[in-house]
Amino acid sequence: MLSVTRKHANRPTQILVRTLFSPPTRGRQSLVILGSGWGGYEVLRGVDKKNWNVTIISPNTYFNFTPLLASAAVGTLEFRCTVEPVRRYTPKVSYYQAWCDNIGNANLQIYHHFKHKTLTCVAATPPVSFGSSPPATPQPFSIKYDKLVIAVGAYRQTFGIPGVKEHAHFLKDVKDARKIRTRILECLEQANQPDMTDAERRKLLNFCVVGGGPTGVEFAAELHDLLHTDIAQHHPELAKMARINLYDVADSILGTFDRSLVRYTENTLRRDGINLHLRHHVEKVENGKLFIKEVGEVPFGLLVWSTGLAPNPLISAITELKKRDTTSRVLTDAYLNALNVDGTPNPDVWAIGDAASIESDPLPATAQVANQKAKYVTKTLNKLANFSHSHEDDEQSKNAHVDEPFQFRNRGSLAYIGGWRAIYDRSKAAGDGENTFMNKESGRVAWLLWRSAYFTQTLSWRNKILVPTYWFLNWIFGRDLTRF
Ligand SMILES: Cc1cc2nc3c(=O)[nH]c(=O)nc-3n(C[C@H](O)[C@H](O)[C@H](O)COP(=O)(O)OP(=O)(O)OC[C@H]3O[C@@H](n4cnc5c(N)ncnc54)[C@H](O)[C@@H]3O)c2cc1C
CATH class of the missing domain: 3.50.50.100 (FAD/NAD(P)-binding domain)
Known part of the structure; x- marks a missing residue:
């Protein structure tokens, strides 16, 4: 269901924000995945789509198989060989080609996102303009989630070197x-x-x-x-x-x-x-x-x-999660739940891949780590979905995770x-x-x-x-x- 909400008069911004709600089918909770890279795409592949109402947000309509990019850049392989389409999983899951702009930063003055479990996104493709009308700018839209996986990766480091x-x-x-x-x-x-x-x-x-x-x-x-x-x-x-x-x-x-x-x-x-x-x-x-x-x-x-690597601007803008001082990656516990600023794990938010780091065990930013973390989170989510199904309204079901903490196998x-x-x-x-x-x-x-x-x-x-x-x-x- 798509509803259009105008901001409340006493809030400072008057941005028109569309809010996307996941349809409440058979009591399924909504899972939002941010990013379609090694972390996000693996969660998308493995998560139980019958028991989760899944939405993925990524500016890329594809997953990049990064280890083969150098071969594609010189023609040893064709570009098609290095990508997998996100659309393979639609319409079972919803996909928006968009950037998530905000997950919890009160600076945008929309509302307290983490508390309301809401993300703000902007379309990655400019809206079509007709005739002589000037090019339109994309309007932000917001999405509600019950559970969130942050897998937005990192940017390239330039050390501020001019040019x-x-x-x-x-x-x-x-x-x-x-x-x-x-x-x-x-x-x-x-x-x-x-x-x-x-x-x-x-x-x-x-x-x-x-x-x-x-x-x-x-x-x-x-x-x-x-x-x-x-x-x-x-x-x-x-x-x-x-x-x-x-x-x-x-x-x-x-x-x-x-x-x-x-x-x-x-x-x-x-x-x-x-x-x-x-x-x-x-x-x-x-x-x-x-x-x-x-x-x-x-x-x-x-x-x-x-x-x-340099931090993803989305991660830099988050103020409600704890981050590593040196790399600005979101810190997680050993179960890959993101840590709130006070150090407590957030049971509804997981952070994986190059955007995240386990507080007690910083692992390298590689596809291997991102992929293994994604598999672990997928297991947790699937267990959670099964558990919630059999223990509806049970408080314990909200915090279920795989019993063993994440362990990287090199x-x-x-x-x-x-x-x-x-x-x-x-x-x-x-x-x-x-x-x-x-x-x-x-x-x-x-x-x-x-x-x-x-x-x-x-x-x-x-x-x-x-x-x-x-x-x-x-x-x-x-x-x-x-x-x-
Ligand atoms: C050329 C190259 C070769 C590599 N080779 C290897 C290798 O051989 N072995 C290895 O282990 N590692 C390798 N790596 C590293 C590996 O690719 C990364 O560690 C891995 O991609 C990290 O996965 P990720 O899911 O965290 O991020 P990514 O794979 O970078 O995916 C991030 C996703 O998030 C999306 N995104 C970004 N910002 C937003 C936003 N604001 N909102 C929504 N979505 C967003 C991006 O579009 C992308 O889809 C290589 C990297 C490169 C660049």
């Missing part, structure tokens, strides 16, 4: 991968124009990556594969002029990996001709120019920026490093007392693990067919170098 947002590419979403691929092909086609000087070509073909974490390294490795196979075949002269530069402020790349694997990766990348510039500090970015403290001005055709970290080689590190899991058969692997064996891990984790049958098909097609026929 990064305007002139660098990020790799966080399939839309970013598409822009990067277009830019790589644009640089190649421009460099191929007959009126170009070699100096201009070298500038265009200088590909820079800032950030030596797994995303930066994997992108540099995938780009190296593209340059040394398809580009070398079709533009041999340009391939010789192209350079890949990877910058990081730290002493080494891949800070979270085992030291021997880091050394192996650094040697492999250097041997492959990727220039590693460690202990280098970017001061500012201009159109086509990077300014580095240690070396001065560096021209580039493409700059990919991947230097960690399955190890993987990174692709180019030329059909990868690294695999599970040494930390061994440190946690888990029985590990293969702690560390590198080279071809690790690459087989990398491919089989991502093939098996791919969610839908459609992508389980598409992913290996594109790997095979592109191996036989080469990557698609067309721009459209």
Whole structure:
């Protein structure tokens, strides 16, 4: 049911807010999921849709399989292979392509959201305007929930360095991968124009990556594969002029990996001709120019920026939940319930993924952690739904959760490093007392693990067919170098 409510006269704002109520079918409670990433989409997949009235809010109509984005950015895989549609679950669940703007911040002066279990959202697509009327701005709408899962992830960190947002590419979403691929092909086609000087070509073909974490390294490795196979075949002269530069402020790349694997990766990348510039500090970015403290001005055709995570603005704006001082992630207890500012767990709100952190056990911001937390919350929600069904109006049913607190099972970290080689590190899991058969692997064996891990984790049958098909097609026929 959709109702339109005008704000009460004695409240300061006069914003027209539509309120969406979940229909009270068979006493089902309403569950709202914020975000369709590794956390939110997994809850959407697993939650009992017969016993919950589920609504998902996300600006993306899809889930991003982030580990394959670097491959999609250079054409090793097609973009479709890296996404799963949210609409697969409608009309059983309601979906709004929107941003949640406010979950509990009295600053918007609408009303005390946490107390009233209400969210304010704004459509992610602008409303259609007809004829000569000026483009309309989307009106906020509010949604009521009984239970809420916050899984809005994090943003890219730029450290406030001037010009990064305007002139660098990020790799966080399939839309970013598409822009990067277009830019790589644009640089190649421009460099191929007959009126170009070699100096201009070298500038265009200088590909820079800032950030030596797994995303930066994997992108540099995938780009190296593209340059040394398809580009070398079709533009041999340009391939010789192209350079890949990877910058990081730290002493080494891949800070979270085992030291021997880091050394192996650094040697492999250097041997492959990727220039590693460690202990280098970017001061500012201009159109086509990077300014580095240690070396001065560096021209580039493409700059990919991947230097960690910044808090999601929605999370920064929440005032009613406790957050970690250093990262601004929402703190939860070991059952993944968000903590109120006074430190008590909120029985109606869970926070998972990159937006959240367990107070007593901060885990890394990875898909693996987000996915395992989502599975745990799904179990709790399903148990809660069954329990509420059999104990209607029972106070205890409102606080039911899975008896055991959440425990992360470290399955190890993987990174692709180019030329059909990868690294695999599970040494930390061994440190946690888990029985590990293969702690560390590198080279071809690790690459087989990398491919089989991502093939098996791919969610839908459609992508389980598409992913290996594109790997095979592109191996036989080469990557698609067309721009459209
Ligand atoms: C290129 C790349 C490669 C990676 N590779 C790996 C890997 O190999 N292994 C690994 O473990 N991890 C990997 N990661 C990290 C992993 O993707 C993240 O840790 C994971 O996505 C976190 O899941 P999440 O659900 O918290 O957030 P996300 O997956 O980022 O999803 C957040 C969702 O919330 C939505 N959202 C944002 N703001 C709002 C709002 N205001 N209202 C409503 N919805 C909102 C977003 O649109 C998105 O749908 C990689 C990340 C990247 C970028």
